[in-house]
Amino acid sequence: MSDNTETLANLGTEERRFAPSADFAANANLTAEAYEEAAADRLAFWEKQADRLSWETRWTQALDWSNPPFAKWFVGGKLNAAYNCVDRHVEDGAGDKVAFHWVGEPEDDTRDITYAQLKDEVCQAANALAELGVGTGDRVAIYLPMIPEAVVAMLACARLGAPHTVVFGGFSAEALSSRVLDCGAKVIITADGGYRRGAASALKPAVDEAVTKVEAEQPGLVEKVLVVRRTGQDVAWDESRDVWWHESVGNASTEHACEFFDAEHPLYVMYTSGTTGKPKGILHTTGGYLTGAAYTHWGIFDLKPNSDVYWCTADIGWVTGHSYMVYGPLANQATSVMYEGTPDSPHKGRWWEIVQKYGVTIFYTAPTAIRTFMKWGDEIPNKFDMSSLRLLGSVGEPINPEAYVWYRETIGGGRTPVVDTWWQTETGAIMISPLPGVTHAKPGSAMKAIPGIVADVVNDEGQSVPDGSGGYLVIREPWPSMLRTLWGDDERFKETYWSRWEGMYFAGDGAKKDVDGDVWVLGRVDDVMNVSGHRLSTTEIESALVSHPKVAEAAVVGATDEMTGQAVCAFVILRESAGDGGADIVQELRDHVAKEIGAIAKPRQIMIVPELPKTRSGKIMRRLLRDVAENREVGDVTTLADSTVMDLIKEGAATST
Numbered sequence: 001m002s003d004n005t006e007t008l009a010n011l012g013t014e015e016r017r018f019a020p021s022a023d024f025a026a027n028a029n030l031t032a033e034a035y036e037e038a039a040a041d042r043l044a045f046w047e048k049q050a051d052r053l054s055w056e057t058r059w060t061q062a063l064d065w066s067n068p069p070f071a072k073w074f075v076g077g078k079l080n081a082a083y084n085c086v087d088r089h090v091e092d093g094a095g096d097k098v099a100f101h102w103v104g105e106p107e108d109d110t111r112d113i114t115y116a117q118l119k120d121e122v123c124q125a126a127n128a129l130a131e132l133g134v135g136t137g138d139r140v141a142i143y144l145p146m147i148p149e150a151v152v153a154m155l156a157c158a159r160l161g162a163p164h165t166v167v168f169g170g171f172s173a174e175a176l177s178s179r180v181l182d183c184g185a186k187v188i189i190t191a192d193g194g195y196r197r198g199a200a201s202a203l204k205p206a207v208d209e210a211v212t213k214v215e216a217e218q219p220g221l222v223e224k225v226l227v228v229r230r231t232g233q234d235v236a237w238d239e240s241r242d243v244w245w246h247e248s249v250g251n252a253s254t255e256h257a258c259e260f261f262d263a264e265h266p267l268y269v270m271y272t273s274g275t276t277g278k279p280k281g282i283l284h285t286t287g288g289y290l291t292g293a294a295y296t297h298w299g300i301f302d303l304k305p306n307s308d309v310y311w312c313t314a315d316i317g318w319v320t321g322h323s324y325m326v327y328g329p330l331a332n333q334a335t336s337v338m339y340e341g342t343p344d345s346p347h348k349g350r351w352w353e354i355v356q357k358y359g360v361t362i363f364y365t366a367p368t369a370i371r372t373f374m375k376w377g378d379e380i381p382n383k384f385d386m387s388s389l390r391l392l393g394s395v396g397e398p399i400n401p402e403a404y405v406w407y408r409e410t411i412g413g414g415r416t417p418v419v420d421t422w423w424q425t426e427t428g429a430i431m432i433s434p435l436p437g438v439t440h441a442k443p444g445s446a447m448k449a450i451p452g453i454v455a456d457v458v459n460d461e462g463q464s465v466p467d468g469s470g471g472y473l474v475i476r477e478p479w480p481s482m483l484r485t486l487w488g489d490d491e492r493f494k495e496t497y498w499s500r501w502e503g504m505y506f507a508g509d510g511a512k513k514d515v516d517g518d519v520w521v522l523g524r525v526d527d528v529m530n531v532s533g534h535r536l537s538t539t540e541i542e543s544a545l546v547s548h549p550k551v552a553e554a555a556v557v558g559a560t561d562e563m564t565g566q567a568v569c570a571f572v573i574l575r576e577s578a579g580d581g582g583a584d585i586v587q588e589l590r591d592h593v594a595k596e597i598g599a600i601a602k603p604r605q606i607m608i609v610p611e612l613p614k615t616r617s618g619k620i621m622r623r624l625l626r627d628v629a630e631n632r633e634v635g636d637v638t639t640l641a642d643s644t645v646m647d648l649i650k651e652g653a654a655t656s657t
């Protein structure tokens, strides 16, 4: 990436800065001193963070890095993750405190769950799972909608030392079976169905199909399927295998003595989605992971456990749902909102209505959602009182500066810091982010590695690039919540993340350091296009397009081009207020990109489309757009949240180029 400095120079010239208010800064959990403290003695800093947890046996060594890249953190320490998330808060007298305000998709279907109730349910589920034969080290697959039982199931597994693998409820039977086979899960926890956009949709048939597939490959692997009755719809039933949750968990004792496990005991396996090839089972272990989740949730979200109401909109089947809906907030004794449905059901103001009703103070979502709300227009959020909000977060993709500013102004009322948090399934917890009480944030930049993390941007040779240049984003030192390996595949772990440069973790993102040394994540390196020998970032052009007042959302891909190597192809969703954009919309947008970035970045082709293809975790699947741009048969769409969008896009593309 050494030849790209001239084009990348356009990114990061953002002049706007958003500083926290004096009041926010004065009361912030994390202060600027933390950078110095961590730089002076990184391991001591992490040991201090590990002290946020309750340990049955204290560790003897903070880090064992004698066999890199296989790290051991808090060596010799013993703890139980579920105890840390639930029991200890009840023991501390917080049993009556609400852990979750659960909001079901049907409007009157809500439930407040206190820490004491959560403890009882987790104990019951742990007893029931033990009864079904789940012991320490056994794997359990969880395939559930966003209902409280999903959290209970995860914590019950953690309590037993049985690593869970949560599979997003929208994934197919195929995806479920491949994950069950890969990690060898003996029990699957599921539901009859869930609610989506006002209707019950079945889940159990996908599990039945998955079990049939698993049986064909590894007979007898799946011993039991534990089924939550959520919708009451009819289900096929296998008497020898299927067990109702309300019968087994419902009748189990609320007393369960927990065992304490080694800090490095596996906590969960999370499969990464959206890419081709066999899914990668990212393994997280107990002590380090929980330390990372608790520390970042406390520091980056500035959590005040006795006054905040925190809401992370991620699905539990995604790593963000693990670290910032379950483990981080519960370890910190937070009160959270958990919502089952989609943002537009039964109306497009549902999220803001929930913010108003529960007085949400901290809100964490993804850029794709923010851009969708931008498209729907300000009138919708403006109808609700959201003055309780004091901090906003973003994760999952680079956030375009315009979306950032809209989020801060329209949702945050111009008062809330916005933390743009960069991290990955593999990193377990936030790595690069503004500190909400310290950083003068730039819209579009994740800013700096948080205290305790040593990140850098390097060139092809692995050398640190100077400020003002682009390259590859790497992490130079191990950190507690790092993945420990890929489930059952140490070689692939080494090869995938650690082989490019000696001693550095690299997981595929390109980034730029601006003149101040702040980091701008450019997206996956395979999203970096090469047009006539110039490297252009898809994100940079998308941001330019989104900064046009008629544009709500844009996705850019590099399509093979005989003349230029790659050519820029853009797919654009217009804001509702822009109507059809007018007869000259394509020319107008091309000129706008030329003005914002330079003629080199002018899209060869701009297609006005009604939707973009996204994975269930909200990432745009550029691979599919590339198929359209290159006039190819569209490839595998099984990981799309809605597989019909490709038809809409192809129609749109045919009429608008």
Ligand code: 6R9
Residues within 6 Å of the ligand: 272, 319, 320, 394, 395, 396, 397, 398, 399, 420, 421, 422, 423, 424, 425, 426, 446, 507, 508, 509, 521, 522, 523, 524, 617
């Ligand atoms: C947490 C999560 C990881 C990839 C990552 C990067 C992209 C995430 C980002 C971001 C720019 C941010 N990403 N956060 N890019 N700015 N704030 O999303 O995990 O699903 O594993 O995705 O997402 O490309 O490499 P995961």
